[in-house]
Amino acid sequence: MQVMKLDQLETPCLLLDESRLERNVARMRAHLDSLGVNLRLHVKTAKSIDVVRRVLRSPQDPITVSTLKEAEYFLANGVQNILYAVGMTPNKLEHVTDLRRRGAGLALILDSVEAAHAVAAHARSRADRIPVLIEIDCDGHRSGMLPGDPALIEAGRVLADGGCELRGVMTHAGGSYNCTTVAAIKAMALQERDAVLNAAKALRTAELPCPVVSVGSTPTATCAGNLTGVTEVRAGVFVFFDLVMAGLQVCTLDDIALSVLASVIGHQREKGWIIVDAGWMAMSRDRGSAKQKIDQGYGLVCNAQGEPYPDLIMTDANQEHGVIALRQGARAALPDLPLGTLLRILPNHACATGAQHQAYQVVREGSDTVGATWPRFAGW
């Protein structure tokens, strides 16, 4: 491959700092090893085999997917141990069976007796003992059955007796994204663990199998201090981190491995605006930091080397235009950034910003050489 420098890239494009990626992965691995639990990487953040290969220790390692297209892609790339962690709907069951016939060790989740009946009926009709985890609600933020709900036992029995493999329980503490202190995230990690342990206990007391006890979110995974009884942790954002995670104190700005490379295309000097060629199409419309203590707008602006400018953020975005300005109350002066200046813009949400791009331009910390281009995919 021809060696490219950052300033030879056409903007906007997505930069991935491989040095930071490696550090983020090593840190999470060491943490989960010390807690004695497996990582079932959530690949919805990266959607790239090149990234995922740098996280998995072997192709036999387990992953979590959010779409069947992710399952297709990673199966084609040799990863077979896959959990599809979105509630099942009948119009996807034939696709599931097809994936399983082609070698995917694909497991499903569901959170109702109604869904258990639908999946069991399909499993019987296809003579395919589909593995299923029951989703548990640990924080009231989205889906799942309550650990003490009698319907949990009923759903488990429908599955175990109805032609599926009842594999266990799983939950996701999405509420952790709304915590404001590390202490609150630690408490949420305990709450997440206890909800799923209680559900496992209920199933086992009813003499139903429950070998897998699965939890997961990047904040709780990072802050958890004791996961006794949990068999696996699902997390994905930690590979890149982002401004929302930094706002939660789950990482520092120096850990954020993903950024959008943009060029200055104009100025509205009397307003203190710098206009760049990265708008919401490149950054996404995600404004996740808006509800945090520090609102980062559509992103925090760094120079081409990745060093943040004090208080310089993308305050507004149109489709292919971003407005860069100082945040309200900033004491720093607006930097002089002439036409054509390259900037790196750190994203609110790695999953959302990544999804707007078709490839990662891979760089290492302190270098302006693009070492590789890693494709990523999208869609369903």
Place this chain on the structure above:
Amino acid sequence: MQVMKLDQLETPCLLLDESRLERNVARMRAHLDSLGVNLRLHVKTAKSIDVVRRVLRSPQDPITVSTLKEAEYFLANGVQNILYAVGMTPNKLEHVTDLRRRGAGLALILDSVEAAHAVAAHARSRADRIPVLIEIDCDGHRSGMLPGDPALIEAGRVLADGGCELRGVMTHAGGSYNCTTVAAIKAMALQERDAVLNAAKALRTAELPCPVVSVGSTPTATCAGNLTGVTEVRAGVFVFFDLVMAGLQVCTLDDIALSVLASVIGHQREKGWIIVDAGWMAMSRDRGSAKQKIDQGYGLVCNAQGEPYPDLIMTDANQEHGVIALRQGARAALPDLPLGTLLRILPNHACATGAQHQAYQVVREGSDTVGATWPRFAGW
């Protein structure tokens, strides 16, 4: 092609109602014909030759693009008269020249003397008389030079004397998206027209050429009553319309041609929530209606035939999960939507929601047959 029914599609996916598309195009064509101005379709909304062929009267018709990738794609599909309507930055100029050598009648925009010098220097060095429009600021919302700014004349002279073709002036009344009445949009259309007419007059008074006078936004294009002196209108959203446009009274809900087909995957009955398999990845994070009189959440929910349920919206969204609930203050009851129920969800912003998908599933009003699948592209 095998004939597919809506209920054979795997969800989520993007539906395009071709009957509504045709009506929207015919209405805008008739309106602009009555005003005596040309349409330079903005293709950033559709990003699909199949859609654009249903708008253009011939391949010689002009288009507007927001990325050079759009220019590449439409050139490859036989459309040559292209305006790239984002301010130019030096790292794209070589690509521009390459496109022009391959037959694109590609014109650029810029809004500073600095940029004029950069483009003119490139034009001279490549012996390529690049056509350039100067961007005018008509409403203070983003980019552009003020019509009375002496630097406008200077930039024009740098271009005309420096090796470019000074083609005229253009503006975009993005501020029209923040109007609250049709009267305000009509006033904005006049303001948009007058800004660019004043700029054209200033250039012509300085004996500089200004054959093209270009305006554009879907709200102002729809509501404009007199565009005397304007030579072309740029608009794109009108082909599909969306909830933000309905909130502006620029269209009705029945005009919205784009929706996301989703399936019910669960219920949280005590909370009044229905969970679907379309989250922000399928809808986008765009919350454009949040600042309007009626906040539509992440989208307005319709049945599989496209009829809205009263007050039923997507109140929250995760990556692949949407939470459907009644809006606050709703008098309607939550409909009973069992697991697997298909829903169409109307988007806040057609450009943003479309960008999350790789194809349109094309249906006609009143039919549940998928008549065609039209690919769309993304990226830069």
